[in-house]
Amino acid sequence: xxxxxxxxxxxxxxxxxxxxxxxxxxxxxxxxxxxxxxxxxxxxxxxxxxxxxxxxxxxxxxxxxxxxxxxxxxxxxxxxxxxxxxxxxxxxxxxxxxxxxxxxxxxxxxxxxxxxxxxxxxxxxxxxxxxxxxxxxxxxxxxxxxxxxxxxxxxxxxxxxxxxxxxxxxxxxxxxxxxxxxxxxxxxxxxxxxxxxxxxxxxxxxxxxxxxxxxxxxxxxxxxxxxxxxxxxxxxxxxxxxxxxxxxxxxxxxxxxxxxxxxxxxxxxxxxxxxxxxxxxxxxxxxxxxxxxxxxxxxxxxxxxxxxxxxxxxxxxxxxxxxxxxxxxxxxxxxxxxxxxxxxxxxxxxxxxxxxxxxxxxxxxxxxxxxxxxxxxxxxxxxxxxxxxxxxxxxxxxxxxxxxxxxxxxxxxxxxxxxxxxxxxx
Numbered sequence: 172x173x174x175x176x177x178x179x180x181x182x183x184x185x186x187x188x189x190x191x192x193x194x195x196x197x198x199x200x201x202x203x204x205x206x207x208x209x210x211x212x213x214x215x216x217x218x219x220x221x222x223x224x225x226x227x228x229x230x231x232x233x234x235x236x237x238x239x240x241x242x243x244x245x246x247x248x249x250x251x252x253x254x255x256x257x258x259x260x261x262x263x264x265x266x267x268x269x270x271x272x273x274x275x276x277x278x279x280x281x282x283x284x285x286x287x288x289x290x291x292x293x294x295x296x297x298x299x300x301x302x303x304x305x306x307x308x309x310x311x312x313x314x315x316x317x318x319x320x321x322x323x324x325x326x327x328x329x330x331x332x333x334x335x336x337x338x339x340x341x342x343x344x345x346x347x348x349x350x351x352x353x354x355x356x357x358x359x360x361x362x363x364x365x366x367x368x369x370x371x372x373x374x375x376x377x378x379x380x381x382x383x384x385x386x387x388x389x390x391x392x393x394x395x396x397x398x399x400x401x402x403x404x405x406x407x408x409x410x411x412x413x414x415x416x417x418x419x420x421x422x423x424x425x426x427x428x429x430x431x432x433x434x435x436x437x438x439x440x441x442x443x444x445x446x447x448x449x450x451x452x453x454x455x456x457x458x459x460x461x462x463x464x465x466x467x468x469x470x471x472x473x474x475x476x477x478x479x480x481x482x483x484x485x486x487x488x489x490x491x492x493x494x495x496x497x498x499x500x501x502x503x504x505x506x507x508x509x510x511x512x513x514x515x516x517x518x519x520x521x522x523x524x525x526x527x528x529x530x531x532x533x534x535x536x537x538x539x540x541x542x543x544x545x546x547x548x549x550x551x552x553x554x555x556x557x558x559x560x561x562x563x564x565x566x567x568x569x570x571x572x573x574x575x576x577x578x579x580x581x582x583x584x585x586x587x588x589x590x591x592x593x594x595x596x597x
Contacts, residue, residue, distance in 0.1 A: 208493040210241045214270035214479075215249035220451040224513045232500050239493045241268075249479075250373040250427060253559055260284055260484075267494045269482040272374070273310045273319050274552040274562075276482050280313045281556040286485045287316045291495045298499050302521050310551050311480055319480035320498045323507075323516035325446045326474040326549050327382060328541050329467075330432070330453075333460040335363060335441040344464035348386075348411055351467040355420035358441035364422035367440040368412050369429025370573060372566035374559075376429060378475055378552070379444050380569055382466055383408035385473035385550055392553045392561075396594050400565065401580075401587035407469070409572055409579035416573065423573075435459075446477065447542040450515025463541040465548070476549035478516065515539060517546070557593045564589045 212229075216222050222245070229241050246252055249271060256279075259265045265284065279285045292300050300308070303321060311319040331344065339358050345351040355365030369376040381391055389404025415421035422440060425431055432452075435443045436459055444466070453461050466474050481498050483491060500506055507523035510516055512532050517539075518524040524543075533540050552558060565586045572582035 211266040212268045213266040265484040273480040277313045277556040321519040322479045324478035366421040367443040370423040371427030373427040377562045386469045388470045398587035398590040401583040447515040472548040
């Protein structure tokens with residue numbers, strides 16, 4: 172019987188990671204049931220529509236692979252996953268596959284608990300690496316090794332309520348920060364806020380704020396590995412959000428849940444930053460006519476490329492090979508076309524993106540074409556083991572500044588000092 176040693180702090184630290192990696196096989200149970208290799212798959216999709224689509228695709232995979240059974244488990248909100256996953260890793264019970272943002276994998280790769288997949292990608296003659304976009308492979312690479320595969324792609328744009336725009340006399344969407352602020356003020360009336368600003372210290376807030384940092388010609392981390400956001404660009408980006416709040420043209424989201432669309436769909440806010448993954452749900456409702464436009468620019472256009480990847484945790488050769496089969500299935504054009512059309516995510520497969528069926532779909536759905544066209548202005552979060560801690564630290568100070576505890580300059584200076592301590596080799 173395997174005894175699980177409890178780790179102080181609820182498993183928040185990856186203690187003795189190398190030992191965990193080596194003994195995970197012994198502590199995670201049998202690799203098969205009745206001759207079938209079971210692959211546990213954790214994901215955090217909260218959309219009921221997307222969940223149903225995923226369940227259908229998993230069913231297709233399982234029927235086509237009778238010796239493998241993928242079993243999905245919903246872990247809850249992705250922004251809250253970190254402590255749960257750390258506890259599972261420390262307790263030697265991680266899933267075989269994990270659906271999560273690729274920005275978070277280097278922490279686990281550096282701890283030795285992820286299985287590198289270079290050999291699968293290189294040696295599997297049935298898989299075409301060239302069909303997946305290079306920037307997605309780059310997002311899954313750490314210290315020259317490939318660890319994760321893309322599940323889907325997306326970026327951030329602005330949802331807007333077409334009726335409220337018309338009632339406010341707005342005939343075109345804003346393209347710059349100044350135009351955006353003017354539109355937000357014009358839309359703020361009768362209990363409606365022009366814009367919703369994400370609040371809270373979780374990754375969603377940081378992920379969105381990075382876009383404004385980049386638009387002001389700023390950077391998150393310098394080439395020599397130090398915090399770079401405490402700059403004139405960073406101050407401008409944070410001051411812009413605070414000015415919208417001060418003018419009454421913006422209101423806060425639910426704390427640490429800026430991705431939720433409830434206030435937007437209820438007509439309490441006219442504009443909100445979000446992604447294409449809600450498109451199926453947005454189309455299903457009839458009381459709000461939703462449009463989308465690119466993020467406003469200052470010095471340059473910029474958005475944050477997102478999407479989730481599949482992390483492969485170390486287990487047994489049999490389970491790792493079975494998990495790779497599912498990873499390969501997900502990246503295939505058949506899955507990607509269906510997934511993109513049914514959910515609104517963007518394809519990771521070039522063949523899927525260029526297929527006649529998907530191009531015809533984009534032509535009929537200008538909402539999604541906004542996101543597809545905006546990929547050219549996309550940036551990605553840095554691939555650092557310290558990124559989760561960096562994000563939590565920066566998020567704490569962004570929140571403090573928006574609650575007027577600090578000025579923008581002081582908040583970012585404090586955050587940079589803390590982040591530099593995180594990034595400094597010990």
